[in-house]
Amino acid sequence: MASTSNPDTHESPQKSVYKDPDDGRQRFLLELEFVQCLANPTYIHYLAQNRYFEDEAFIGYLKYLQYWQRPEYIKFIMYPHCLFFLELLQNPTFRNAMAHPANKEVAHRQQFYFWKNYRNNRLKHILPRPLPEPATAPSSAPPASLPSSVAPPAAPPLAPTPVTAAALSPMQYAIPPGSGLAKTDPRNASVDRRKRNRKDG
Structure with missing residues (x-):
């Protein structure tokens, strides 16, 4: 006896592949926004406090997001520190440490120092240094006679000698005793006032 089964039931149903209605634009923007949020240590601390890292x-999503380090995606990143923290978040020790407020403050402080000093430190090594000027020996011959309307150039100022530099020190301006000028040291003002009050009393 032949089986009268429906031939459609033997065919394996085709798997429906999900396709973004906007060709992945919305997903791209959401993942870009989330990755860039990782540039903020306070946000990473928030994720650790709410046990997202457990x-x-x-954790698998954080591994998946490492595709943002590829050249075709990295050009969209505006806050490159997010990629540095994304790399650190692959380490479970770092994920656990960011749950503590003190570690969050350390990360935030180090990030600030990087922003403050990196450009200046980098420019020291990038910018070309000026070539040293050749030293020319002064000629002993007198200059040619100048027209009466042109004044000779003024001599350059002399570099301060150690004695001159010491004379310009603020410590040299101490008021000599018996000069009649009162010191305006705020630390001594309250002491003098107390002494006067005792004498008046």
Whole structure:
């Protein structure tokens, strides 16, 4: 007896592949925004405090997001520190440490120092240094006679000698005793006032 089964039931149903209605634009923007949020140590601290780093699916998502380090995606990143923190978040020790407020403050402080000093330190090595000027020996011959309307150039100022530099020190301006000028040291003003009050009393 032949089986009268429907031939459609033997065919394997085709798997429906999900396709973004906007060709992935919305997903691209959401992932870009999330990755760039990782540039903020306070946000990473928030994720650690709310135990996102204990979820294996979230850890897998952080690994997946490393595609932003590829050249075709990295050009969209405006805050490059997010990629540095994304790399650190692959380490479970760092994820656990960021749950503590003190570690969050350390990361934030180091990030600030990087922003403050990196450009200046980098420019020291990038910018070309000026070539030293050749030293020319002064000629002993007198200059040619100048027209009466042109004044000779003024001599350059002399570099301060150690004695001159010591004379310009603020410590040299101490008021000599018996000069009649009162010191305006705020630390001594309250002491003098107390002495006067005792004498008046």
